[in-house]
Amino acid sequence: MTSVPAIFRAVAAWAEGRPFGDPAGMAVRELLHELTGPPRIGVCTVDAPVQVVIPGAIMVRTTWPAVGSGADVILLVHPGDLPGRVRSRMRTGPQKFVHIEDKEQAENYTIGVSELVEVREQLLSGGIRALATRFPQLTALVPAMGPAETPLPRVVVIGPDPGQVDDVRARLRPHVTVVESADADVVVAVPGGRGFMLIDAPIIQDAWHRVGRLVVLSPLPAGMCPQAVPAGSDLVDTIARVAGHPAGWEIPVVPTGKWIQAHDRMRLARQAQIHQLHRSGDRRGMRELAKLHGEVLPPEPRLPTGYLAAAAGLIVGVCVIRVDLLPVVLGIVGMHVFRHHQRRVRTWWDQAAHMLSLDTTSEGVGHRRGPFGWVHEQSRQSGRVT
Structure with missing residues (x-):
């Protein structure tokens, strides 16, 4: 039998010690109530929710990107490999994201008690941090949550000059996770000997469309990718700052x-x-x-x-x-x-x-x-x- 984590006990004791009608105590008790009971599972594709019944679970209607979905686990139905932006969202959490190929896999999904407790610890930590912005008295509980985990951003380096690309990769490896594919949080574009040319537009624009975060080491030709962020004097700091913001999305043109x-x-x-x-x-x-x-x-x-x-x-x-x-x-x-x-x-x-x-x-x-x-x-x- 899995024991109640210390964080839950500490938060529950704090909430019970608040006076009757205290808004902060009521908000914390409501949060604890949401994080008890059967697992809450949402199933969706990147385009729409999926109607599935999983025995022993509370089904939550979820749409991508599942922000504020009220679920412990999100099952993302997507055949084949996931786009880099989607993987970046899944790594952010705090819910547990699971990539599955079809609806039948969702119907047979189960989650262990210990794994569910770990997920709910993360949800409780995030919930307390969010409530602390509304109720300053909750800041005393934030240290008990431990420091917020900030995984190293995954960075892919591209550019027309392989030598320059290798040099930038070597500089970045001590500070970030360098990857070779579009499964990245940030794209770093390295110019060639004469800077970026119009011929580089297809790869630059494709990188933006697939990842949504682009840092460039040299100015781009006008109109090539207005969303690109200049590297500035500290490339590592710029990458960390860009990775901490949501990936950019192009809004479709509506008549x-x-x-x-x-x-x-x-x-x-x-x-x-x-x-x-x-x-x-x-x-x-x-x-x-x-x-x-x-x-x-x-x-x-x-x-x-x-x-x-x-x-x-x-x-x-x-x-x-x-x-x-x-x-x-x-x-x-x-x-x-x-x-x-x-x-x-x-x-x-x-x-x-x-x-x-x-x-x-x-x-x-x-x-x-x-x-x-x-x-x-x-x-x-x-x-x-x-």
């Missing part, structure tokens, strides 16, 4: 018409939500919706003090002069007060709906046409949508 359709659907959904709140008179719900979008709505609609004072003076005057007319006057005053209040409520709803449609990214109040109008205008000016 502007598709963006317009998406914004129109969002606008209609927003209008329907506001209309529903308006019909139900839920001003509190409207304020909560505005708060989600960083807006502060006007104060609650109230009748002016002067207006109420005038109505009260009229009623008192009628009581003194012609008390027999009091019921009629009360009816007339009540109707006017009601109508005036309704107008102020309608004005409040109009202002609230307008504030939720403002384009806060535009310069100057006069240019605020709303985010949807802004997108349409930009598309029209660029000539991509007529």
Whole structure:
């Protein structure tokens, strides 16, 4: 029987010692609760989740790159070799990543208790470090987690001059893991005797597409690879810094018409939500919706003090002069007060709906046409949508 790791015991003792209602203690207890029970397993390809049932496991719907997936183990279904970017993500963790060839292998997957405990120790360590940014009192627990493991980056060196490439490899071997294939975290491009030429563009661009992190020892021709990072004066330090950032991905070009359709659907959904709140008179719900979008709505609609004072003076005057007319006057005053209040409520709803449609990214109040109008205008000016 596997014993409870010391880290879990220390964290649980800390959480139990917090006072009732303490947000930090509640967050830590929730984290510990997530890391107990059967293994949580997600199965996916690099394109989509895979529906699989594994006996004795809690299945988690997962999409690549499985960030914040809530799983202990990610089974990546991918026939053949994995691209370098994918391998880099798998090495980062903190979940356990397993490369399998087909769905049948996933159905037969099992994980040992001791291996699951090791994975959950890493998840607990990462969770505590993340919570410590929100709750400074948790920093006392971070030393118990031990230093964060930072494996040496895997580096592949390319270039048109084999001699120069070998020299750079020799310089880097004491500091990084030098590899010979695209299964790397960073690509270092070494120029030839005359620097980088346009003829080098295919290999440079292919290296960027396959790995996503590129360090160059010499400037590239304009437009060859804008994402490349200059090596600077300290190549090893630059590699470590680049490896610590997510691999770059090229965002596919989306036709502007598709963006317009998406914004129109969002606008209609927003209008329907506001209309529903308006019909139900839920001003509190409207304020909560505005708060989600960083807006502060006007104060609650109230009748002016002067207006109420005038109505009260009229009623008192009628009581003194012609008390027999009091019921009629009360009816007339009540109707006017009601109508005036309704107008102020309608004005409040109009202002609230307008504030939720403002384009806060535009310069100057006069240019605020709303985010949807802004997108349409930009598309029209660029000539991509007529």
